[in-house]
Amino acid sequence: MESPGVKYISECFIQPHTAPEESKKPFYLAPFDLAMLSVHYIQKGLLFTKPPEANNPSFFESLLVKLKHSLSLALVHFYPLAGRLVTKKEQDPHLYLVYVDCTNSPGAKFIHASLDMSVSDILSPTDVPLVVQSFFDHDRAVNHDGHTMSLLTAQVTELVDGVFIGLSMNHALVDGTSYWHFFNTWSEIFQAEENNNTLSKISRPPVLDRWFPEGHGPIFSLPYTNPDEFVYRFESPELRERMFHFSSESLAKLKAKANSECGTSKISSFQALSALLWRTITRARAFPPNQEITCRLAANNRARVNPPLSPNYFGNSIHPIRSQPVKAGELLENGLGWAASKLHETVVNHNDKWIRGSIDAWLKSPTVYQLDRTFDPHSIMMGSSPRFDAYGNQFGMGKAVTIRSGYAHKFSGKVTSYSGREVGSIDLEVCLPPAAMTVLESDVEFLEAASVLGYD
Known part of the structure; x- marks a missing residue:
């Protein structure tokens, strides 16, 4: 049976509650920002169950009013998100x-939508x-579209027994940390x-x-000279998308195993987990033993x-950052610790000298x-970070049930x-072609560590 679709009820634009004086000046983008102009917006959101007071007919309208007002106050501190991209061109020079x-x-966009489905349906x-x-x-927008589209949209979708709050934010302005x-x-x-x-100041003013x-x-x-020279609209291939859960106990075991196999204590839980995904996804893809493969990790440069x-x-x-290429057979013949050590080495080498060298290369060209050109089909990419405080976001409905992306x-x-x-x-949110996902779902090494996220 065909699932019901999301109904869009209303939309409006939200300006900063008070416009800072700095907002009257152009907000210039740095090299790391400009390099993002042709990739997608960041789309993440939180699913909440409705609290008991949602039985009150005025609950949801009151929630929308409070969300809009607090959003306008937040935009005072993050005013570039209420702007639009502009391109200035000159021939000579x-x-x-x-x-x-x-x-x-007009500001950031705010959408009110509804869906005749329950939290369990999601x-x-x-x-x-x-x-x-x-x-x-x-949907499918690239950051360059911020010339005509909002740089930030908050969409609040009411379900039968839940509320989803999703943000779409222009990736040329922000990374996951921001x-x-x-x-x-x-x-x-x-x-x-x-x-x-009323907050006189927020706990973490943005720089x-x-x-x-x-x-x-x-x-x-x-x-x-023209956006057609660099704007490319990537279309995802046929994929299955699944969520897998790794408990603190499971992560501790992976970390201990990786460090034990390498005779060290330096490998982190996340490096061990990434090594597990690198090995098991490589096995699911059934590459020939001599196929060169890599693993990429999203590294924060701030520190x-x-x-x-x-x-x-x-x-x-x-x-x-990308690991040194290895052969698929080599990765699978060696243990978890061997793979994790390769990733640890990659992280350690990502230092000030490497970062500045990368920027210098970008400035020259x-x-x-x-x-489609950044990530090859023989690689896996570990994106985002478990360090981000997603579940600390509460909007009068308690702790979110789960996180989802667009x-x-x-x-x-x-x-x-x-x-x-x-x-x-x-x-972990894992995206693979159907055949590879089917293999991963029965991989013994993977299933020893992972459990399936469901709804109780």
């Missing part, structure tokens, strides 16, 4: 400048239901207002000043540059990332990491 203009924008199926993609705005920083701040303001407290290499910036001209950036730096400061950045071998609902646990 050559100039192709993309920046954020906050003076001629969580119980084996695979993540396709309807989840409708919980987010900017994305969840904004989400956390919005929640902090909402909860303060809920308790009849909006963009970081530029010494002697460069704040203006970077791209080597293009790795010297001097370090503030953890509250608002912008892109990440790099998809600026490019815009494109998904269409963005889904390709074969993409694994997205989230903090689990229980402290110390990790949830």
Whole structure:
């Protein structure tokens, strides 16, 4: 039977409650930001069950009012998200400048939608239901579309017994760290207002000043004359998307096993978990033994540059670091610790010298990332981070039931990491072609560590 679709009830635009003086100036983008112009928006969200007071007919309308008001207050601190992208071009001298203009924008978008389904309809199926993609705005949009589309949309979808709050945020302005920083701040303001407290200041003010290499910036001209030269619209292949849960006990066992096999104590839980996914997905793909393969990890650069950036730096400061290529047969013949040691080495080598060298190379030959060229079909990509405080976001409905994502950045071998609902646990969103997913689902090594996320 065909599933019911999301119904869009209303939309409006939200401006910062008070426009900061700085918002009248152009907000320039740094190299890490400009490189993101042709990839998708970040789309993540939280599913809540309705509290008992939702039986009150005015509950949901009141919730919408409070969400809009707290969003306007959050945008005071994160005002670039209420702007739009602008391109300034000049022939002589050559100039192709993309920046954020906050003076001629209607603001961030706010959508109210509904779905005649229950929380269990979202969580119980084996695979993540396709309807989840409708919980987010900017479906298939790339960041360059921020010239005409909102840089931030909050969509609130009412289910029969739940509420989904999904944010779509332009990836040319934010990475995952900044994305969840904004989400956390919005929640902090909402909860303060809920308790009849007006925050005089937020706990983690964002650092909006963009970081530029010494002697460069704040203006970077791209080597293009037309967006057709660098905007590419990636379409995901046929994929299955499943959520898997790793308890704190399971992660501890993986970490102990990897370190024991290597005679060390330096391998982290996440490196051991990434090694497990690298091995088991490689096995599921049935590559020939001599096929070269790699594993990529989304690395936060903030603490790795010297001097370090503030953890509250608002912008892109990440790099998809790649392990040294190995043969598929070599990866599978050796144990978990061998694979984890390769990833540990990759992380250790990602330092200030490496980062600055990468930026210098970009400055000499600026490019815009494109998904199909950035990630090869023989690699896996461990995206996002379990360190992000997703479940700390509460909007008067208690702790969220789960996290889900939209269409963005889904390709074969993409694994997205989230903090689990229980402290110390990790949830993984795994995307694979149907045949490979079927093999992974029966992989003994994988199933010894993972459990399936369901709905109780």
